[in-house]
Amino acid sequence: MATLEIRIFGDPVLRxxxxxxxxxxxxxxxxxxxxxxTMRAAPGVGLAANQVGVLKRLFTWxxxxxxxxxxxxxxxxxxxxxxxxxxxxxxxFPGLFFPVERxxxxxVGYRDLDGEERSVQLEGFNARVWxxxxxxxxxxxxxxxxxxxxxxxxxxxxxxxxxxxxLEAPQTPKGPGSLLLGRKLR
Ligand code: NI
Numbered sequence: 001m002a003t004l005e006i007r008i009f010g011d012p013v014l015r016x017x018x019x020x021x022x023x024x025x026x027x028x029x030x031x032x033x034x035x036x037x038t039m040r041a042a043p044g045v046g047l048a049a050n051q052v053g054v055l056k057r058l059f060t061w062x063x064x065x066x067x068x069x070x071x072x073x074x075x076x077x078x079x080x081x082x083x084x085x086x087x088x089x090x091x092x093f094p095g096l097f098f099p100v101e102r103x104x105x106x107x108v109g110y111r112d113l114d115g116e117e118r119s120v121q122l123e124g125f126n127a128r129v130w131x132x133x134x135x136x137x138x139x140x141x142x143x144x145x146x147x148x149x150x151x152x153x154x155x156x157x158x159x160x161x162x163x164x165x166x167l168e169a170p171q172t173p174k175g176p177g178s179l180l181l182g183r184k185l186r
Contacts, residue, residue, distance in 0.1 A: 003038045004052040008167065009092050009141070009158045011053075018048070018055045018137040021071045024115035028058070032069035032113055035060045044091045046129045048136030051092055059133035063126055070110045073134050076119060077107040086128060088142050096157055098150045100142055102128045 007013055021028060031054060039047035039060050045067075048059040061067045080103060088100040106127045109119045122130055132142055143154045162168070 001037045002034050003041050006091050015139045017139050018057045042091050046133045048133045050136050057137045061129050073110040076109050078103040079105045090142050098146050100145045
């Protein structure tokens, strides 16, 4: 096993849609194992393949001993009537936490590493983690769910984070308000 480099916000791969996994082979299992190790070392509770630069619909998660690898997830059901607001972070946004509203209960269909079809009902924090990771696979980031002023703060913090480490400036992210913000920060 090996730990992989976690991509930081500003890396274009985080804004790309990952592709369906078709080959459930040893390479996929190896990637999932490396991602689990990377996620635990970080430490974090979820990691999407985009975050290690791989555009496959795969994520790993682990919450209180429960977890594993999830492939080709699809949201089957989300109860929009019950939502929960809780602080959320992301390994691609080191040290940042902001409140995000998510459905309290979801049902997700997916495949395991052997390609077997499965479905699961999730609640509370687990639902939050899965929704966050499923967003990643579509190039959506948690800052896209934030209130305007929180998003502004997050983008500013990440610009500083990248500058301090000599990383190149984040590319202008998609989404309302981001263009204005990118200019303003210059
Ligand atoms: Ni994340």
